[in-house]
Amino acid sequence: MSTVKRAHNFNAGPSILPLPVLEQAQKELLDFKGTGMSVMEISHRSKEFETVMAEAEQDLRSLMGIPSNYKILFLQGGATLQFSMIPMNLRTVGGSADYVVTGSWSKSALKEAQKLGKTKTAFTAETENFNRIPKQDELKLDPEAAYLYFTSNETIHGVEFKNEPAAPAGVPLIVDTSSDFISRPMDVTKYGLIYAGAQKNAGPAGVVVTIIRDDLLERVPNNLPVMLDYKAQVAGGSMHNTPPCFAIYMVGLVFKWALGLGGLTEIQRRNEAKAGIVYKTIDESGGFYKGHAAADSRSNMNVTFRLPNEDTEKSFASEAKKLNMIGLAGHRSVGGMRASLYNALPLESAEALVEFMKDFQRRNG
Numbered sequence: 183m184s185t186v187k188r189a190h191n192f193n194a195g196p197s198i199l200p201l202p203v204l205e206q207a208q209k210e211l212l213d214f215k216g217t218g219m220s221v222m223e224i225s226h227r228s229k230e231f232e233t234v235m236a237e238a239e240q241d242l243r244s245l246m247g248i249p250s251n252y253k254i255l256f257l258q259g260g261a262t263l264q265f266s267m268i269p270m271n272l273r274t275v276g277g278s279a280d281y282v283v284t285g286s287w288s289k290s291a292l293k294e295a296q297k298l299g300k301t302k303t304a305f306t307a308e309t310e311n312f313n314r315i316p317k318q319d320e321l322k323l324d325p326e327a328a329y330l331y332f333t334s335n336e337t338i339h340g341v342e343f344k345n346e347p348a349a350p351a352g353v354p355l356i357v358d359t360s361s362d363f364i365s366r367p368m369d370v371t372k373y374g375l376i377y378a379g380a381q382k383n384a385g386p387a388g389v390v391v392t393i394i395r396d397d398l399l400e401r402v403p404n405n406l407p408v409m410l411d412y413k414a415q416v417a418g419g420s421m422h423n424t425p426p427c428f429a430i431y432m433v434g435l436v437f438k439w440a441l442g443l444g445g446l447t448e449i450q451r452r453n454e455a456k457a458g459i460v461y462k463t464i465d466e467s468g469g470f471y472k473g474h475a476a477a478d479s480r481s482n483m484n485v486t487f488r489l490p491n492e493d494t495e496k497s498f499a500s501e502a503k504k505l506n507m508i509g510l511a512g513h514r515s516v517g518g519m520r521a522s523l524y525n526a527l528p529l530e531s532a533e534a535l536v537e538f539m540k541d542f543q544r545r546n547g
């Protein structure tokens with residue numbers, strides 16, 4: 183174990199990585215597997231890098247239980263490029279796609295899809311400032327939709343689906359799981375496509391993981407620019423061009439770390455423990471701390487809350503920083519505070535936050 187002083191890192195993204203993963207990368211930086219080179223310096227066509235890719239894919243399959251009729255892609259352009267690639271590839275000609283809008287990220291995804299064709303809004307919580315997840319019977323679903331799109335965790339507003347929405351028969355379900363990827367078990371077979379930008383829960387920025395059911399590849403039109411074409415990316419094994427080699431190596435190490443902890447059930451247990459103590463502190467503060475999300479929609483990844491006024495919020499963030507707690511200011515569009523408690527955040531950091539919250543309230547309440 184390293185003795186380096188590490189921050190209590192509550193950053194929303196890019197965000198904390200597991201210490202053992204960073205240490206492994208450090209150890210291998212100058213000489214990766216006897217090559218005398220780092221992963222950044224070897225050919226993406228080398229045997230060594232092919233092994234990195236193959237293991238990352240295999241480990242993710244075991245971790246999430248991904249069946250063989252799903253392809254795994256490691257792409258670039260971040261989660262935001264998936265906002266465009268999904269409708270370009272999967273919305274059938276003249277067809278419409280359904281979007282569930284529960285926060286900034288699903289709203290942005292809808293906006294991109296609207297530029298390229300027909301969409302319908304199955305639900306939006308915008309007038310309630312995105313403080314909740316819809317119930318199934320609130321969704322206005324088009325039985326003819328090309329797909330139903332939702333965001334399992336809204337990173338900015340701190341609302342998270344406990345269960346996926348049910349799509350009409352034959353309508354593939356698509357999820358942006360960027361900020362709660364590999365944070366809990368999920369039933370992959372319920373989905374047509376699952377994707378996540380790595381830099382919240384799974385690695386550094388620069389790679390997005392897209393998991394796609396292979397029958398959907400038949401929809402891909404044949405006039406797409408090659409880098410935006412899922413079918414071409416599958417055919418090229420995510421290596422039509424030079425992939426983001428180091429980022430893929432890092433997500434691969436994170437998958438191994440997650441498997442080593444005991445997999446997603448254990449990770450979920452840890453995440454619930456961390457979020458549980460922070461929400462408990464909010465609930466027991468007598469209204470000093472106010473959670474943004476409705477109780478049944480609370481995110482285990484991003485805890486959003488407000489203090490009595492903006493001045494106390496400012497001093498909360500700056501005092502926390504002095505105690506080595508970083509990244510607690512909320513997103514500028516929501517204000518208040520946001521504690522991101524991703525997979526790699528140790529329980530001790532959540533405990534330190536809770537202790538500070540109680541102390542701060544005693545002094546300012």
Ligand SMILES: *Cc1c(COP(=O)(O)O)cnc(C)c1O
Pocket residue numbers: 195259260261262263287333335336337358359360361379382
């Ligand atoms: C951060 C985030 C995005 C955008 O990710 P980029 O990789 O920066 O494009 C999209 N969706 C969700 C849920 C996010 O948290």
